[in-house]
Amino acid sequence: MHPFIVLFIDLFFIMTGLNSQHMQDQFREQRDRMVELQILRRGITDASVLDAMRSVPRHEFVPAHFMDQAYGDHPLPIGEGQTISQPYIVALMTGVLELGPGDRVLEIGTGSGYQAAVLAEICDSVFSIELVPSLGRRARRVLGKLGYENVVVKIGDGYRGWPEKAPFDAIIVTCAPEDVPEPLEAQLTEGGKMVIPVGGTYTQELILLTRENGRLEEKDLIPVRFVPMKNADGGNY
Numbered sequence: 001m002h003p004f005i006v007l008f009i010d011l012f013f014i015m016t017g018l019n020s021q022h023m024q025d026q027f028r029e030q031r032d033r034m035v036e037l038q039i040l041r042r043g044i045t046d047a048s049v050l051d052a053m054r055s056v057p058r059h060e061f062v063p064a065h066f067m068d069q070a071y072g073d074h075p076l077p078i079g080e081g082q083t084i085s086q087p088y089i090v091a092l093m094t095g096v097l098e099l100g101p102g103d104r105v106l107e108i109g110t111g112s113g114y115q116a117a118v119l120a121e122i123c124d125s126v127f128s129i130e131l132v133p134s135l136g137r138r139a140r141r142v143l144g145k146l147g148y149e150n151v152v153v154k155i156g157d158g159y160r161g162w163p164e165k166a167p168f169d170a171i172i173v174t175c176a177p178e179d180v181p182e183p184l185e186a187q188l189t190e191g192g193k194m195v196i197p198v199g200g201t202y203t204q205e206l207i208l209l210t211r212e213n214g215r216l217e218e219k220d221l222i223p224v225r226f227v228p229m230k231n232a233d234g235g236n237y
């Protein structure tokens with residue numbers, strides 16, 4: 001090959017390499033700012049949650065044309081009428097579960113896979129169920145590419161939980177049923193916590209359940225708006 005062409009090809013790769021390094025640095029800055037302004041300032045101080053939110057590349061989980069908005073203070077569409085939650089809500093839900101490194105967590109509503117990645121930074125293993133096959137497959141691909149080997153994504157209806165893998169130290173539900181699904185309650189360990197939005201299509205309350213002496217203690221957190229939990233026929237739970 002003509003040396004000039006070789007030089008040109010080398011330059012091309014050096015430039016694109018530099019460009020992508022520059023972009024990674026920019027995303028890191030945006031992520032640090034997101035944690036500072038949207039999360040710390042709103043009172044979430046748990047170091048493991050803040051570190052996880054600083055580490056997970058949220059821009060990898062949103063559609064390419066929304067990448068520049070990935071660190072904004074709002075949810076974003078991810079296709080199939082579904083959304084990736086606002087960063088603050090992800091941090092809040094993660095924090096109230098008070099996770100430790102040995103914990104096993106069940107997530108209902110994988111969506112983009114972002115919340116699962118945040119959990120995977122903190123705990124031992126994440127079992128996540130997504131109803132919509134195309135979303136589940138995409139989340140699996142992104143999580144695999146980023147090396148999250150401690151997340152397993154199953155495609156199916158999460159209402160019944162994942163009995164074969166139960167019990168779980170924590171359960172996080174990111175779609176809203178009208179009432180807490182009984183099968184999920186049954187899959188929580190003693191001392192385990194579940195965070196779940198409960199209510200109708202337009203307004204729900206985010207609640208925290210803690211299993212204490214076999215009973216579930218309930219605490220209301222904040223009003224939220226999640227997509228409804230659906231069954232396989234497309235109806236709402």
Ligand code: SAH
Pocket residue numbers: 082083084085108109110111112113114115116129130131132135156157158159174175227228229230231
């Ligand atoms: N946690 C996600 C956001 C989820 S949006 C993230 O980090 O991106 C809610 C998701 O719940 C949607 O993808 C929706 O398809 C899914 N969902 C709705 N009903 C479900 C059910 N019964 N079982 C599993 N997933 C369900």
